[in-house]
Amino acid sequence: MNLSNKQKQYLKGEAHHLKPLVMIGANGLTEGVMAEIENALTYHELIKVKVSAEDRETKKLICEAIIRESGATQIQLIGSILTLFKPSKEQKINLPKA
Structure with missing residues (x-):
């Protein structure tokens, strides 16, 4: 998906107060971690890792x-x-027009 600079700036502002939902540690990127990222993206749309x-x-x-x-x-x-x-x-986040 291509986002305009205006849309990215908006999303940065929305993400500012968020805490990381997924943390990747010593085991690296596993299938379980990837599944958790997918679930978090589906539910929240905007996440921090x-x-x-x-x-x-x-x-x-x-x-x-x-x-x-x-x-x-x-x-x-x-x-x-x-x-x-x-x-x-469901598009939970309404992006500004490009």
Whole structure:
């Protein structure tokens, strides 16, 4: 999904107060963690994921895999917190026009 800068800014504001719903630790990105991310995206549309990786390259690869597998759009990545958006059928978040 392609979002305009205005829409991304809006989603960043909406996500500001959110806490990470899914945390990826020492075991890395497993099928169970991916399923939890999918469930959270379906229910909330906008989520934060905390990726605890030892180096930047590993963290980057994990984030890319999450985005690819979930089909979500990356809103931002600050430190170890990845913010994702994937609209559900009910569309709980009304995005501004592009």
